[in-house]
Amino acid sequence: MKTIIKRPIITEKATGQSETRNRFSFEVDPSANKLEIKNAVENMYGVQITEVRTMNYGGGKSSVKYTNRGIVEQPTKRWKKAVVTVADGETIDLFNNF
Numbered sequence: 001m002k003t004i005i006k007r008p009i010i011t012e013k014a015t016g017q018s019e020t021r022n023r024f025s026f027e028v029d030p031s032a033n034k035l036e037i038k039n040a041v042e043n044m045y046g047v048q049i050t051e052v053r054t055m056n057y058g059g060g061k062s063s064v065k066y067t068n069r070g071i072v073e074q075p076t077k078r079w080k081k082a083v084v085t086v087a088d089g090e091t092i093d094l095f096n097n098f
Contacts, residue, residue: 005037
């Protein structure tokens with residue numbers, strides 16, 4: 001069984017959205033779809049999810065190394081971010097659950 005939710009994303013922007021708009025960000029498995037992400041968050045935290053937005057990052061050739069053999073390009077790590085919106089009146093406590 002694959003782990004869908006890898007970790008919560010705790011940045012300044014993500015924390016601001018969680019406080020004002022009731023949105024929480026997670027790093028998820030790149031092969032997971034929105035329904036799987038919704039079910040995983042609802043089962044893990046016991047909240048009702050109203051919306052799931054996903055974004056794919058990485059996978060391009062942006063990391064350049066200068067070696068004695070010349071310039072070498074390396075692909076960056078692929079990862080997927082999910083931003084879930086929790087129903088009004090509910091919240092996720094990220095600091096005590098992980």
